[in-house]
Amino acid sequence: MYCKNCGKEISDGSVVCINCGAKADSEIPFNILSIVGFALSFFLAVPGLICSIIGYLQIKKSVYRGKSLAVAGIVISSVSIVITLIVIIYAISLAATIATTYPSYPSYYY
Numbered sequence: 001m002y003c004k005n006c007g008k009e010i011s012d013g014s015v016v017c018i019n020c021g022a023k024a025d026s027e028i029p030f031n032i033l034s035i036v037g038f039a040l041s042f043f044l045a046v047p048g049l050i051c052s053i054i055g056y057l058q059i060k061k062s063v064y065r066g067k068s069l070a071v072a073g074i075v076i077s078s079v080s081i082v083i084t085l086i087v088i089i090y091a092i093s094l095a096a097t098i099a100t101t102y103p104s105y106p107s108y109y110y
């Protein structure tokens with residue numbers, strides 16, 4: 001293949017051009033965890049968040065594509081975790097309100 005930056009021929013599979021040092025974008029693999037984390041974040045927020053964070057850290061450490069996917073996965077799963085927590089807290093407070101408004105004493109049913 002040829003370098004997109006300087007046009008010199010570089011060996012297939014090389015991550016950077018040995019001539020100019022530019023990244024050979026087509027050869028940079030996608031980070032699998034960032035894809036998995038992004039996909040999971042829509043319906044399994046906690047595993048999605050974990051995969052996205054691990055994927056994001058892997059991308060930061062070495063040359064991978066999919067950083068925006070990992071960030072999106074972290075944001076989407078965080079938002080859905082917050083929404084889930086709000087719903088749970090609301091449900092608990094609603095249940096507590098119902099429990100105090102209508103006490104379930106045995107005498108109540110007589």
Ligand SMILES: [Zn+2]
Binds near residue numbers: 003005008019
């Ligand atoms: Zn080059």
